Amino acid sequence: MEYGIHSRTLFFFFFFFSLLYTTTAFNLTTLRFDEAYSPLFSDFNIQRSPDDKTVRLLLNRFSGSGIISSDYYNYGFFSASIKLPAEYTAGIVVAFYTSNVDTFERNHDELDIEFMGNVKGKPWRFQTNMYGNGSTSRGREERYRLWFDPSKDSHRYSILWTPKNTIFYVDEVPIREIVRNTAMGGDYPSKPMSLYATIWDASTWATNGGKVKVDYKYEPFVSEFKDLVLEGCIVDPIEQISSTNCTDRIATLLAKEYSTITPEGRKSMKWFREKYIYYSSCYDNIRYPVPPPECVVVPSEREMFQNSGRLREKLKFGGSNRRHRRGRRSRQPRKVAATGRPRSCYVKWPRKCCMCNMYN
Incomplete structure (x- = not known):
């Protein structure tokens, strides 16, 4: 028995590192x-x-904070090495995303990577999402765990967005x-x-449906x-005139x-998805009796999920499977609420924050 356990441990150890070894680092200009x-x-x-x-x-307790790119981009590759807060993270959301909601309020596009804090001792979770042309009611969420502690070291998170495909x-x-x-x-x-x-x-929603709040004893x-x-x-977002030749x-x-995802990259993605994904809208037959048209149903993944798009077996970590959308922002300085969200967020969604358009 001990030999069998030891052998399996070694197998997964070498398999994991073989995946990393075959995934070469990107040549990026920071x-x-x-x-x-x-x-x-x-x-x-x-x-x-x-050095900036x-x-x-x-x-x-006074506010959150945020930054924005100085320009709009007509397709692109967006990336950063991110280290998340440690210790107590319940109620916290860190987001890295693209959007044009300030210019196209009713038909905006968005690509999200959102990290959701957890109760003490439980790991960070995160999700990816895609909206197009204001289709927030048809968001394409997926939610995952990570194979490392994102608060210990920086890790690179990237969004590729092209006319042909999007890769996280x-x-x-x-x-x-x-x-x-x-x-x-x-x-x-x-x-x-x-x-x-x-x-x-x-x-109000991020950890156990809002049951566990941010504890400012641990701030900042x-x-x-x-x-x-x-x-x-x-490009100019309205005229969509480029500063260079976009073609x-x-x-x-x-x-x-x-x-392009290489064959080695496909193996890495299969490993990640079968081990760390815990919700996918592509397998949520309650929301989508017919899967969204971009979905590719993978039999090995399909077996993992209930009709709700959630894993058949309950995972060992707590938290909410909710998602949110963001409200408008302006290029000009604005007043913000104590949470750090713009006060204008409360205009579109009366009695609730515009970043908290929830559902189960």
């Missing part, structure tokens, strides 16, 4: 904060390193791909978007962003190593 970003809200909770290559976003990466491991097809119509993001990074108080909560990457064609820039983007 930027300083002042080259590509601006404060979004709560400047007093944004700390920039002396690292930015720390703080959440305390953790380090250089592809965890999700959405391939565009004609049946998706406007649900596939296609308008210029900005890149955001934020940390905020989501006590710090999320660190470095190795900032913004690659794409800069050439998009062709260059499509030729990059991260725009």
